[in-house]
Structures are given as structure tokens and as C-alpha cells.
Amino acid sequence: MIFEALMIDSKSTEIRERIATSNIYPYAPAAAGGFFNIKLEYLEKDAALGVADRFGEALLGQPNLGRTMALRSLYEQASASETFFQQVWPRGSHTVRMPLVWGVGRQPDVRVPQRQIFCATLSDALVTGRSGMIRIGNSVVVDYFDDELKDWPVDFRFDPIIFAHTDDEAVVVGAGDDAPEISEAISLLGCTSFAFGHWISEYIPKYLIFKKIGAPDGIPILIDADLPPQQREAMASYTQGRHPIIEVAGFSSVRVHKLWVVSTLGFVPILPKPGTPIGLNHISPPADFVADLFRDIAGTLPTIPFGGSRLYLARKPSLHRRLINHEEITDICKSRGFEIVYPEEHSFERQLSLIRIADYIVGPDGSALLMAVHARPGTKLLIMNHPFLENLPTLTHILEEIGLDVQILEGECTRYDPSYRKFSDYRIEPTSLTAILDS
Known part of the structure; x- marks a missing residue:
């Protein structure tokens, strides 16, 4: 039997351990054993409903947990809410300022669509650890607008509870009848919450919007269990004790009678289908609005008096989008007085202090640079x-609105990634970097 290993017997232990220790990073190669890739292995051999049932047996110890549910947009569900719905930013369009590229200059501004940003409360909602989906009745609720899916085909199967989907329905897994109940909560759960870049650009702004609209203190915040400690520390720094924080284990569900939700500032596809270019359309929130969110929180964050005026935020070469001559580049920066820091090796408080004390910050593109919002x-x-800068203006425009002097140094692409060219490797010309630093 194809799924013999997933049945609740001696062989299921191996599968459960494989899933428990898997790297669920969305773009992990098959060799990395990512959860998404484990799921795809079984979906190649059987129908989605059968795979969902067997994953439910292996993960939750219960049979027949697969369901076919209607797929509904968060806006459709939220705008029909009888309790609370508030528009935070209207739908329309806005201008994105192109970054200043060394030796090239600044390209003309680009006009892009703007998704509506809203806050709402949903009644009797079921949320699940490591999942961004919300189940209400016989519907699974997802944060998208129809025109966004037309522009960027998205594979929702990366979300742990989704095993197949069309435009109208999805095959999902997960227990809910015996889920613990909470009267009210804010959800910051999601399948990308473990990634620091997503945490700062997607999840934390949702909390800042709750704060901006005056959501009452004391409402518990649901976050995924086992997040990297820096992200848990960041949450504590932002909330300053105003909200209890409840950790939800992966695949465990919680029923919330009044669930507070915020749409993402821009469309952040959890897994664009390979080969799909990610341009500025839809992903770019209004830069002045986001800058205001981080300016408002800046005065409440703690700092400690150590650090230096020159900071190099290094990126480990094992990650995608490799700077292949990173040692040479690091040595150049070190020789000019830059402190070399791998942010993931330090607490959030330490990272925050280094960022806020620095007069000059240099680093390869990556999630660490999102700390520059502080x-x-x-x-x-x-x-x-590398030369593929299609979504970098989203960040640079926000940073310029905050008041930073931002410049891009383009390198030469050394390995092109046809699935997601954003993840291509590159080399920086040392003489170019030297010229910039010495000037």
C-alpha cells in the first residue's frame, strides 16, 4: 500500500519524526526534507483527500480528517462581519520610488496597484499553528484578492493544512471539534512566521496596525510555538506587556470566538509558482503609511549603550542568494572599521541597539536589512x-520615508535561478565597493 508508512503503526513513527524535524522553509530543496516537499512526494502517488486523511492520522492520531471546503477570501469574509470591520487604507494605486543605484542613478517612479488594508473581527474561527488559513464553518479563509491571483499563480499547498486547491475550494486537514476555545485573540500565526524577514515585514506590521486603530490592551496574541528566540523577543519588545502571548504548537488548532485579523500590507504569496516573476504590483504597500507605523513604535523600544558607528550585516553563504565573494567583501569592510555582525547570532535587543547606534550600515540583500526600519x-x-531588483524598491522606498540615505550596489549574477530569479547568486566587484566606502 502506498501510504502504509503513514498509518498509525510502527512505521508511522518514522514519518512523524521526519515531519517534526523537517525544514519547513518554503523554498527548501527536496534534499532538505522540507515539509512541503514531503507532502508533494505523497501527492504524486494518491489523491489529495486520501493524502490529507493519512497525514492527519500521522500528525494528529485521528482518522478521516481530510475535508473539501469552500475557498473564500479574507476580504469577503471580513466585510460581511457583523461585529467589526474597519478600512485602514483604501484600495487604489500609489507611487513607488525607485532606489538610487550606484553608477546608474535612479529610474523613474512606478505607479502600482494598492490593495485595501483592513482590520476586522471574525466569529467562531478555527486557527492552526504554522498555518495562515482560517476555517469558519465549511470555508477556509485566505488573504487574497482575485486580481492578485490572476497576476501571480500561488501554490497554497505550502500551507501545512492545504493539500489541493482550485479557485473555489480546497482540500484541508485538521481537527477542530476538540480544539481548546478562547473568547478573544489576535492571530499572528502563519506558515512563514518562522522567517525573520516575513516576521518584520508582514506579521509585526499587523500588530502595529492593531495598536494604531486602538485595539484594547489585554487581548491575547497567538503566535507559533518554537519560533526563533529573536522573533519571540521582538514580539515582547513591541507589545511591552500590553498583551498576553500564547504559543500554538504546529498543527494544533484553537477555536476563537472573536478573532481579530488584519490583511497584509501587500500581497505576500506564500509560494508563487516557480518561474513566476515577483514584480512591484500588489506587493508594495504605501511607503509613508508603513514608515509611520515604525516611527510610532520607535520611541517605545529599548536600546542598550553598545555598538559602533559602522555596521556590516553579514549573510551566511549557506543561504540562497549567495554573495559568492563574501569573504573578500567582508575583509574590505572590516579594513574600513566596520563591525561584522551575523544578526541571527544575537538577541533582538542587541540587533536593535547595533542598528540604532550605527551611522553607516552595509550588507547583502536579505532579511537582516529589514532591521533598518529601526x-x-x-x-x-x-x-x-544582484541585478534583479524587482521587489527591492518596496523596502528602499519605506526606508527613505523613515529618513535613511539608501543606495544599491549591483553585482554580477554568477548563478541564475530559473524558478525564482530573486534567489540567484552574485558577485560584488571589490573596486566598486572600495570606491563607495572611501567616498
């Missing part, structure tokens, strides 16, 4: 990257 106005930031 830098002081006037800080000079140099971002090194």
Missing part, C-alpha cells in the same frame, strides 16, 4: 545585490 534618520545604508 535605524535613525540620516543613517547611510548600502545594500549589495
